[in-house]
Amino acid sequence: MVATSCFADRLAKHVPLSDAERKALTRLEENPRKVKRGAMIQRVNDTVTELFVLREGRVMSFVILPDGSRQILRVYFPGDFIGSASTIYSKAPESLVALSDAIICPFDKHALRRLLEEYPRVAALLFLLSNAERVALTDRLASLGRTSAKARVASFLLDIFDRLRVTDDSIVDSFDLKLTQEEIGDAIGLTSVHVNRMIRRMEQEGLIGRANGRITLLDLARLEEIGHYTNRHKDMDLDWVPSLN
Amino acid sequence: MVATSCFADRLAKHVPLSDAERKALTRLEENPRKVKRGAMIQRVNDTVTELFVLREGRVMSFVILPDGSRQILRVYFPGDFIGSASTIYSKAPESLVALSDAIICPFDKHALRRLLEEYPRVAALLFLLSNAERVALTDRLASLGRTSAKARVASFLLDIFDRLRVTDDSIVDSFDLKLTQEEIGDAIGLTSVHVNRMIRRMEQEGLIGRANGRITLLDLARLEEIGHYTNRHKDMDLDWVPSLN
């Protein structure tokens, strides 16, 4: 039996992969490692030469500012490609911590380089994905820079929702956020107290529902309007990568 | 005489390029186009298939939110690679406008694809650069999410300063910002009024000087401390790309 690569599966959702490509991608996930919730995977300023594919669970990247406040930079889900900054910086610019029990697959940055040399289609795919990540970041930048607390919460929930749905077809309108309100706040530049106020208000207004940790999005249209949210996944088009034959 | 590629020059500052690579990169800049200050290069939601290398002048990318407010996502300088989102999205997620008279070199996204197929080292380089851009964005994200108005102004000035120095050795401690205070505000999530107050205060405190549009950074150490700024260029290491031979 061949071990499957969740990263390959993720990519194959967009473009067909050759067996050789799939095999090469699987090799990145040869060394899966279990990590417990709260475990530090990478610490800011550590010397790093590794990247990761997240196979299971959730991970976040963040920085701590000198005054102790934290900015969560990105929340990662299974199939995500993590820590590519180590290709260009010798010291990690961000920390990585598991948000839940997780399985990560570390591999050396030189293994990635060889992969890209041998498989130009994979190189093209990674280039595309990093552009998608870039746009996700600019969306949040606009959210932090120019929108109200309520809008930030709304767009954050929608973003997580849509990203989870990319890989999990069973999600219809509710999902496990698995983040504390403090973590939400640290992701969108608010305090936990104010996140709570916003969430409660949105609940009272019938925009969202909550039941033992699960969030239900009750009025997607209004949430998107409030959050000035655009679903980027719809417009994504991976035809740019060379075709298989 | 061969037309030089400012993009190749930029890359060559980090890693040696072969003649063939240099030539291929130069081909991206075969169609330079002059644009006037204020000219719209790309409008959000337009169908796009082009990318650009900025040869001369300054360009910004931004979005306008439904309430009319603007978030500037990135300011670009000569040698920068612009608009790579068009490789993955058919509709532009951001607008591009010239901040000064500029020369841009548009090329088709398929030309880029062919380049990456033929020149894996260039593909690796672009992958690296997009990672550097990603870190620059996360730095600003942390700035917007978790730091005060004064800190944002300080780190923004330092960022521009350091980026200009990458290509312009003549810069010692002063530079032409070429941005209105409203534009600064739109980049760091403040109003022009408040940007003005911060700048004036920093001037009075002897942190910066101003003379007909030129900004002088008088106390780099304190500015870096105030802005929680890290110069990412110092730690950059392009050794990851395959060597030439």
Added chain:
DNA sequence: CGTAGTCTTGAGTATGGTCAACCGCGGTGG
């Protein structure tokens, strides 16, 4: 010399932060 854009400053306001208290729940150890 007039006009438009930018800068500057003040007065008043509001959004979101701070501080503090309390609740509820799940885990843990006596």
Added chain:
DNA sequence: CCACCGCGGTTGACCATACTCAAGACTACG
């Protein structure tokens, strides 16, 4: 088995940072 502890959520009172509105000054350019 239950008391205790600690974390996360909830709420209120108060505060501060940055926004809004508005007016006037400066500058560049026709």
